[in-house]
Amino acid sequence: MRVVLSAMPWHAVHRPSLAVGLLNGLVRRDRPEAEVVEFHGGIRWMEFLLSTGELGVADYVDVAENGVLHGTGEWVFAGGLYDDPGWRVEEFRAYAAERDIDISSLLRMRDLAQPFLDEAAAEILAAEPDVVGFTSTFMQNVASLALARRLKRLRPSIRVVFGGANCDGPMGAALHRNHRFVDLVVRGEAEEVFPALLDRLADGEDPADLPGVCWWDGERPRANPQATHAVPPAMISSPDFDAWHEAFASSPVREHVTPELLIEGSRGCWWGEKHQCTFCGLNGSMIAFRAKPADKFWTELSDLVERHQILDVVTVDDILDMGAFSTLLPRMAESGWDLRVHYEIKSNLRPAQVEALAAAGIAMVQPGIESLSGRVLKIMDKGVDGAMNVRLLRDCEDNGLTVTWNYLYGFPGELADDYWGVIEQLGALVHLQPPSGAVRLVLERFSPYFERPELGFPRRAAAAAYAHTYDLPDAELDDLAYFFDTDEAGISGPIVEALDAALNRWKRDYPYSYLTVVDRDGEVLIEDRRRGRPEALHRLTGWRAEAHRALSRPRSSRAVHDHLAKHGHAVERSAVEAWLAASHRDGLVFRDGASWVALATNGAPHRIPEGAPR
Structure with a gap:
């Protein structure tokens, strides 16, 4: 045959x-x-x-x-x-x-x-x-x-x-x-x-x-x-890319693009098994999470890289297996290879985990940030808040990881107030990696929004694009389609225009903006060279320096006050709250609801503006 x-x-x-x-x-x-x-x-x-x-x-x-x-x-x-x-x-x-x-x-x-x-x-x-x-x-x-x-x-x-x-x-x-x-x-x-x-x-x-x-x-x-059962990881074969590599190497196309390898470490989504994001249908009918053993995955990865001499690798996993931090990533780091790997991750990773990604050769991550509003993220069932997402952007900047993400809107139940508060703070984030843009969510087959119309999208029809492609009746298009048209939900009009404008300014200013921190001799020095703000040098000493250290991760004002007390600083809660408000005005912290997080990075990475000669 x-x-x-x-x-x-x-x-x-x-x-x-x-x-x-x-x-x-x-x-x-x-x-x-x-x-x-x-x-x-x-x-x-x-x-x-x-x-x-x-x-x-x-x-x-x-x-x-x-x-x-x-x-x-x-x-x-x-x-x-x-x-x-x-x-x-x-x-x-x-x-x-x-x-x-x-x-x-x-x-x-x-x-x-x-x-x-x-x-x-x-x-x-x-x-x-x-x-x-x-x-x-x-x-x-x-x-x-x-x-x-x-x-x-x-x-x-x-x-x-x-x-x-x-x-x-x-x-x-x-x-x-x-x-x-x-x-x-x-x-x-x-x-x-x-x-x-x-x-x-x-x-x-x-x-x-x-x-x-x-x-x-x-x-x-x-x-x-x-x-109804998922294929176990042991049954997933190793890919054979020899014929592709031969076709690519002998094609004039090779002069125009840089080759990358694809590899699969897992299937399904461990978060989605518990709390499927309301808008996501990417796992189709089989969301059960399964991951290959680290030894098997590393063998496949190293064999492919050695065989094809290509160091750029994209994993197709919908989410990184958290077990990889103790099994796979140390092995990748120990290899000493100059790998440049792409992974999709959850955005609540701790700084040490982000460092582990960078050490392993993970150069690009897609963390599914989607929003910086805790209330909207709760509507999505993401399991994170805006401050956590900002912390990840900061930590990725510290470790030289490229971040790809979109800002989604259009969720049933969201309010303009969920966006105005974020938009007012975006000018303070221009030293962190911006999203590709603002995108209204699209109704996808297999998503909770599709499977449960009562969540906010009762009307649905195959997206209009299918009608000018297929010669089929509407009922058949409804079965064939993955994307669906539905009534818009959530924000619209001026607030969407304001979000678009703010994100465009962020993308424009990012290559030229820096907010860096140095912690030495008991004081914290923060240098502000962000576009759109006056250059400044902030010197924090005493309890204020310790409070800034505490905000390396999101905390409430009460949690900051408790942290200071544990470190021997007797200060009134009202003074802590006044300092947080002042730091917010200076754009040194981001606030989402009751959570605050520091914004300064530990260094100023070299950036090449889009369109600049290389």
């Missing part, structure tokens, strides 16, 4: 497809007699764009990184799916005009999609496959469907199999029953099912008893119930 595994646009071309790498390793392990060929559609599509001399890497990246909520990448290939270059062009023009989206490069890509798909089909058919598997997440659906339709038309004997996050739950069943050329869909985790499915195909048997598989019983679509 010959199996082609395909990752179509808009997969990030500087990274291998983890799904393809895992499936390749899985097939080689469980069906060694099978021959596996990989088709890296993202690389091929970027090569196709470069060959025109009109479009390039920036055009691809813009769609891949910024187009998901509007489905721009899906629309590019929709004409190829329906063999109609003019498919819903005018509808999309109107949609884009309402949202101020420039579609000039998208229109040119639309013209190129069909000839690219013809070339892709020819390349895959030349491999003489028995089975072609497509992995689909976010904007990979339509390009995959368009290519699958061509393959089945040209060679009907090929068995087309879909899987991936876009196939979880009702989405996979809808994708299958509405596209007759898709023979099978695997819903849920594939480790147990995919090898068994290949066995059934080899033996000419139907998959009636395989969990989660959608299949055709004659002309009748069948959807087997998904598995």
